Amino acid sequence: MQTTVLAALSRYAVNPRWRFRPEQPSHDLDVEDIIAAQRRAVESTFDSDPNKPTLLNDFGLSLKLRFDRLGNLQDLEDAIAAQRRAEELMLDCHPFKPSLLSNLGSSLRSRFQRLGRLQDLENAVTIQRRAVDLTPDGHPSKSNRLSHLGLSLRLRFQRFGDLHDVDDAISAQRHAAIITPNTHPYKPIQLNNLGLSLRSRFERLYNVQDLEDAITAQRLAVELIPDGHLNKPACLDSLGGSLSVRFKRFGNLQDLEQAISTKHRAVVLTPDSHPIKPGWLNNLGLSLRWRFDCLGDPQDLDSAVTAQRRASELMPDDCPDKPICLNNLGGSLRLRFERVGDPQDAEDAISVQNRAVDLTPQGHANRPLYLIDLGLSLKSKLRQSPSRSQFVSAYNAFMGAAQPMAGPPIIRLRAALVGSNMCAEYPQFDCYRDMALRACQSMLESIPALIWLGQSISHRLEQLSGYGIGPAITAAASLAISAGKLSLALEWLEEGRAIVWGQLTQLRDPLDDLRVCHPGPADKLRGLSAALEGAGRRSTVTAGRSIQAVDEPNEAGLIEAGSGPRTTLEDEAREHHNLAAEYEALLAQIRTLEGFESFLRPKSLAQLAPACQDGPVAVINIDRERCDALVLCRPRNVVHVPLPKFSLQAAEDVRSLLVASIHGRDARLSQEERGVYQPSFRDDMRDTLKTLWVCIVEPVLSSIKSELVAPASGGLPHITWCATGPLSSLPLHAAGIYNETEPSAPKAPDLVVSSYTPSLSVLLAAHLKPRDPSSATEVRILAVSQPKTPGQSPLPCTVAEANVVVRHFPECTTHLSDKEATVDTVFDAMAQHDWVHLACHGAQDARSPTSSAFYLHDGMLALARLMSLSQQRAGLAVLSACQTAKGDQQLPEETMHLAAGMLSAGYRSIIATMWSIVDADGPVLADTLYAELKHNLGVGDGLRVAYALHEAVVELRREVGEENFVRWVPFVHFGV
Structure with a gap:
C-alpha cells in the first residue's frame, strides 16, 4: 500500500491535471483519496520504520497543497505537525532531510502569512537555512531550496525592514538562478522572484542598479517561460510592475508603454475564471491611468475605468483584494470627473470608495489609504457644489486616516496635510479654524515616526520635499499664531524643524540614545516601527507576490501564483492592530525608564525655555499667508512680532539677488580678488541689508527692548536668530541702513551681538x-x-x-x-x-x-x-x-x-x-x-x-x- 500511495503522490505532484486549477478540476484520482490513503499509511507505520519520516513528509505535502487550494487552516496545522514529526524521526544524514526541512519551512511561512505569528517566520528562515546548508553543491534541488530561503527572507524584510534580510534573500536567489540552467522549468520562477527581491531593495535604498537588475532578471524570466505555462501571466505582471516603478522613478514614457504591453499580455493569457484575473486587470488599469496623466489621451482614462470596473465585477466581496480594486476604480472615476465634469463619475467614485472602506475592517493598515482617496473624491465634489456638510464629510475622511497608529506614518502624514490644506481652501465655513488646528496637530504627531524609515538620505530628502513638510510646518505655525496660540505655534515649529533637520542630517535620533542605555527595547522598537511602516502599502493587487515551487523528495512541481489562500482582511487587521498595540505598550514602557520620560514627545514651552539663557531667541516663521517672529525671552514668555512688510516671496527674491551676486565663488578669494564684487555686490548687499532691517530686524528689536539686557561684564545685549525657509541663508546679523551720507543710521551690529541656531533643541x-x-x-x-x-x-x-x-x-x-x-x-x-x-x-x-x-x-x-x-x-x-x-x-x-x-x-x-x-x-x-x-x-x-x-x-x-x-x-x- 505504501508503494501505491507514494506512486500516486508522485503522479499527483507533477501532473498539471491535479494542480487544482479552478477552470480544470482534478481527474483520475481524487485528492481526498490520496490524503486518506496517506493518513492510513502514516497511522499504520511504527515510528521505528525507516519509511515513517518519508510518509509523514508526503502526507504533509498533500495537506499543504489542499490548504493552498481550499484555505482550511486545519490542513496547514496538520501538515506542519506531520512535517515536524518527520523532522524529529529523520536523521540529519538522511538524503531526504534537506527536502523535508525546506518543505517544513514553507509550511511555517504559510502559517505566518495566515496568522501573523512572528515565531513561525523566524523558524521558517532558520529551518530553510539548515536545508540549504545540508544540501551539497551540485545537488539538483540546491537551487530550489535557495529560492525558498530567499522567499522567506524577503518576507521577513517586508515585515521588519532589516536590510540584511533582503541582502541575504538576493544573494540566495541570485545563487539559485546562476546554478540553474536556462532549460530548467524552475529558472523563470527563480528569476522572477530574484527580480522581486531586487525591486524591494530598490524601493528601500533607491540604488538604481537594483532596479535595472530586477528588470533584466524578469525580462529573461518572461522570455524563458512558454505562453501556455500557468505562471506566464504572473511573470509578465511582475515585469510590468518593475517597469512601472522605473517609469515613476525616471519618467521614461517607453518604460510605461512596455509596462502596459506586458500587463495587457498577462490579462489576455488569463481566463476570466481564474481568481487572479481581476488583479491583472487592476494593475493594467493603474498603468493606463498613469499614461493618461502623461499624455492626456481620454481613451487611456476610459480604458483604465473599464479595466478596473471589470476587475471589481470579477472579484468576489470576500476577496481581500476587493477593496484595493474598488479604491483604484474610484480614483480613476474621480480623475475623469475632474477632467470631464460628469457628476455621475463623482457619485460613482464616492460610492465605490465607500464600499472599499466598508469592506475593510477597523485597524487594517490599508484603511487610511481608502479614507484618503474617499476624502479626495468628496473634496472634488465639494469644489463643484460647496456645502458645509460636504466639507465636514471630506474632513472626517482625512482625519480618520490621520489617527494615531491607523496606518503607516507617511500615510497619516499625507492625510493630515491634505486635511489642513482643505481647511485653508474653505475659510467660509465657521468650523474651518478649529478643524485645521486638529489636522495640524495630527500632522506633527505623525512626523516623528518617519525617523525609522531606514531609507537613504537622498530618498528622505525627496520625500520631505515631495510632501512639502517644511512649508506645512510653517503653515501650521502661522495658523496657530492667527488663532492666538503662540506657545503652541512655537512648540509646533520647533518640533517640526527639529525632526526635519535631524532627518536631513542623519544625526543621532532618540532611538540612538535609547540604544546606548537600553539596546533591547531600542531594537524591538525599530523592528515594530518597520513592521508598521511596511503594513498595507499596496495599490496593485499582486505587487511583489512571489511565485513558489514545491520541494519534495521525488520531483518538485509548481503551484499557481496567487492561487493559495490569502490572509483575510480580518486577519490582516488583527495583525496590524496587535503590532500597533505592542508598539504603544513598548513606548509606554520606555517612557518609564530614567531619562526617557519624554521619549518621542514634543518639547513643551517650559522645556524649551532654557534655550534663551544667553538672551532672547527670535524664531522667524515665513509662510505664504503671513510672516511673524516668535521671540522666546528670559521670563519664559513668547513675544509675538508681526512682520507684515515681509513675505515668502520677498525672502525668495532677496535670496535670489544675493545668490546671483556671489554665484560661482566656490573658493576663498585671493588677495587679487578683493574687489571682484564691487560695485554690483555692494549695491545688492546694501539693498538686502536694508530690507532685512526694515522688514524684520528692526521690528523684532523694537518689540523686545526690555528683554535685551547687556551682560554683567558690559557690552551689547545678545540675540540668537532661528530662521526658516529662504531667510535662513540671509545675513540678519548685519542688517541695517548703510549710507555714506548717514553714518549714524541704525545697524544691527551696533545694537546687538548675534548668533544663529538651526533649532531651539540644538x-x-x-x-x-x-x-x-x-x-x-x-x-x-x-x-x-x-x-x-x-x-x-x-x-x-x-x-x-x-x-x-x-x-x-x-x-x-x-x-x-x-x-x-x-x-x-x-x-x-x-x-x-x-x-x-x-x-x-x-x-x-x-x-x-x-x-x-x-x-x-x-x-x-x-x-x-x-x-x-x-x-x-x-x-x-x-x-x-x-x-x-x-x-x-x-x-x-x-x-x-x-x-x-x-x-x-x-x-x-x-x-x-x-x-x-x-x-x-x-x-x-x-x-x-x-x-x-x-x-x-x-x-x-x-x-x-x-x-x-x-x-x-x-x-x-x-x-x-x-x-x-x-x-x-x-x-x-x-x-x-
Missing part, C-alpha cells in the same frame, strides 16, 4: 555640553592649515592664520599643516582637543549632507565620520573654509550646512562663513578673535565666542571699510 543640547577649561593653559587647540591642497586652488594665507592661533596659545596648540594634515591624523587629533581651527577648503553635498566635508591633504573629512567622534569636551570649531554656513535652496530647510553639522557632531560653538572670504582676511580676523578668547576665557558665564567674533568683525569692518560687505559680513556664529 541650543538646549549645546548648553548641556561641558564648559571649556577655565584657564588658557588648560584648553587644547588643534589648528589645521592647507595652503596647497591637491586638486584645489592655493590658500597661502592659511598657514599665517594657523600661526596666529599658535602665537596666542603657544603652549596648548597643535598645528598640522600641508602633508601633516591627513584625514586620519586630523580625525584622531580632533578627539584629543577642545577647540579646532580648520583653515582649508570645504565642500557641501546638498543631496547627502553628511557627505559634506573638509578638504585635507589626502582626501575629504566628512561630517558622517566626525559625528562618530567622542566629543565630551568639544567646545569651539572655527571653520575658516569655503561657505561653511551657506545653505542650499533645494533643501526643505536651508540651514543644512557644515556649521550646523558640526553642532550636531558635538561642538558647542561654531564660527563659519556664509560665502567665500578674502584669503588675506583670515589671519586678520583670527588675530582679534583669539586675543578676545584668551582674554575672556573662564570669565563670567564661560566662553562667549559670539562676543569675541563680534569684536573681531568690528575690527575687520573698521579696517576694510563698512561698505566693503564682501569682507566682513560673511562671518557668523552658531551655538552658544
Whole structure:
C-alpha cells in the first residue's frame, strides 16, 4: 500500500491535471483519496520504520497543497505537525532531510502569512537555512531550496525592514538562478522572484542598479517561460510592475508603454475564471491611468475605468483584494470627473470608495489609504457644489486616516496635510479654524515616526520635499499664531524643524540614545516601527507576490501564483492592530525608564525655555499667508512680532539677488580678488541689508527692548536668530541702513551681538555640553592649515592664520599643516582637543549632507565620520573654509550646512562663513578673535565666542571699510 500511495503522490505532484486549477478540476484520482490513503499509511507505520519520516513528509505535502487550494487552516496545522514529526524521526544524514526541512519551512511561512505569528517566520528562515546548508553543491534541488530561503527572507524584510534580510534573500536567489540552467522549468520562477527581491531593495535604498537588475532578471524570466505555462501571466505582471516603478522613478514614457504591453499580455493569457484575473486587470488599469496623466489621451482614462470596473465585477466581496480594486476604480472615476465634469463619475467614485472602506475592517493598515482617496473624491465634489456638510464629510475622511497608529506614518502624514490644506481652501465655513488646528496637530504627531524609515538620505530628502513638510510646518505655525496660540505655534515649529533637520542630517535620533542605555527595547522598537511602516502599502493587487515551487523528495512541481489562500482582511487587521498595540505598550514602557520620560514627545514651552539663557531667541516663521517672529525671552514668555512688510516671496527674491551676486565663488578669494564684487555686490548687499532691517530686524528689536539686557561684564545685549525657509541663508546679523551720507543710521551690529541656531533643541543640547577649561593653559587647540591642497586652488594665507592661533596659545596648540594634515591624523587629533581651527577648503553635498566635508591633504573629512567622534569636551570649531554656513535652496530647510553639522557632531560653538572670504582676511580676523578668547576665557558665564567674533568683525569692518560687505559680513556664529 505504501508503494501505491507514494506512486500516486508522485503522479499527483507533477501532473498539471491535479494542480487544482479552478477552470480544470482534478481527474483520475481524487485528492481526498490520496490524503486518506496517506493518513492510513502514516497511522499504520511504527515510528521505528525507516519509511515513517518519508510518509509523514508526503502526507504533509498533500495537506499543504489542499490548504493552498481550499484555505482550511486545519490542513496547514496538520501538515506542519506531520512535517515536524518527520523532522524529529529523520536523521540529519538522511538524503531526504534537506527536502523535508525546506518543505517544513514553507509550511511555517504559510502559517505566518495566515496568522501573523512572528515565531513561525523566524523558524521558517532558520529551518530553510539548515536545508540549504545540508544540501551539497551540485545537488539538483540546491537551487530550489535557495529560492525558498530567499522567499522567506524577503518576507521577513517586508515585515521588519532589516536590510540584511533582503541582502541575504538576493544573494540566495541570485545563487539559485546562476546554478540553474536556462532549460530548467524552475529558472523563470527563480528569476522572477530574484527580480522581486531586487525591486524591494530598490524601493528601500533607491540604488538604481537594483532596479535595472530586477528588470533584466524578469525580462529573461518572461522570455524563458512558454505562453501556455500557468505562471506566464504572473511573470509578465511582475515585469510590468518593475517597469512601472522605473517609469515613476525616471519618467521614461517607453518604460510605461512596455509596462502596459506586458500587463495587457498577462490579462489576455488569463481566463476570466481564474481568481487572479481581476488583479491583472487592476494593475493594467493603474498603468493606463498613469499614461493618461502623461499624455492626456481620454481613451487611456476610459480604458483604465473599464479595466478596473471589470476587475471589481470579477472579484468576489470576500476577496481581500476587493477593496484595493474598488479604491483604484474610484480614483480613476474621480480623475475623469475632474477632467470631464460628469457628476455621475463623482457619485460613482464616492460610492465605490465607500464600499472599499466598508469592506475593510477597523485597524487594517490599508484603511487610511481608502479614507484618503474617499476624502479626495468628496473634496472634488465639494469644489463643484460647496456645502458645509460636504466639507465636514471630506474632513472626517482625512482625519480618520490621520489617527494615531491607523496606518503607516507617511500615510497619516499625507492625510493630515491634505486635511489642513482643505481647511485653508474653505475659510467660509465657521468650523474651518478649529478643524485645521486638529489636522495640524495630527500632522506633527505623525512626523516623528518617519525617523525609522531606514531609507537613504537622498530618498528622505525627496520625500520631505515631495510632501512639502517644511512649508506645512510653517503653515501650521502661522495658523496657530492667527488663532492666538503662540506657545503652541512655537512648540509646533520647533518640533517640526527639529525632526526635519535631524532627518536631513542623519544625526543621532532618540532611538540612538535609547540604544546606548537600553539596546533591547531600542531594537524591538525599530523592528515594530518597520513592521508598521511596511503594513498595507499596496495599490496593485499582486505587487511583489512571489511565485513558489514545491520541494519534495521525488520531483518538485509548481503551484499557481496567487492561487493559495490569502490572509483575510480580518486577519490582516488583527495583525496590524496587535503590532500597533505592542508598539504603544513598548513606548509606554520606555517612557518609564530614567531619562526617557519624554521619549518621542514634543518639547513643551517650559522645556524649551532654557534655550534663551544667553538672551532672547527670535524664531522667524515665513509662510505664504503671513510672516511673524516668535521671540522666546528670559521670563519664559513668547513675544509675538508681526512682520507684515515681509513675505515668502520677498525672502525668495532677496535670496535670489544675493545668490546671483556671489554665484560661482566656490573658493576663498585671493588677495587679487578683493574687489571682484564691487560695485554690483555692494549695491545688492546694501539693498538686502536694508530690507532685512526694515522688514524684520528692526521690528523684532523694537518689540523686545526690555528683554535685551547687556551682560554683567558690559557690552551689547545678545540675540540668537532661528530662521526658516529662504531667510535662513540671509545675513540678519548685519542688517541695517548703510549710507555714506548717514553714518549714524541704525545697524544691527551696533545694537546687538548675534548668533544663529538651526533649532531651539540644538541650543538646549549645546548648553548641556561641558564648559571649556577655565584657564588658557588648560584648553587644547588643534589648528589645521592647507595652503596647497591637491586638486584645489592655493590658500597661502592659511598657514599665517594657523600661526596666529599658535602665537596666542603657544603652549596648548597643535598645528598640522600641508602633508601633516591627513584625514586620519586630523580625525584622531580632533578627539584629543577642545577647540579646532580648520583653515582649508570645504565642500557641501546638498543631496547627502553628511557627505559634506573638509578638504585635507589626502582626501575629504566628512561630517558622517566626525559625528562618530567622542566629543565630551568639544567646545569651539572655527571653520575658516569655503561657505561653511551657506545653505542650499533645494533643501526643505536651508540651514543644512557644515556649521550646523558640526553642532550636531558635538561642538558647542561654531564660527563659519556664509560665502567665500578674502584669503588675506583670515589671519586678520583670527588675530582679534583669539586675543578676545584668551582674554575672556573662564570669565563670567564661560566662553562667549559670539562676543569675541563680534569684536573681531568690528575690527575687520573698521579696517576694510563698512561698505566693503564682501569682507566682513560673511562671518557668523552658531551655538552658544
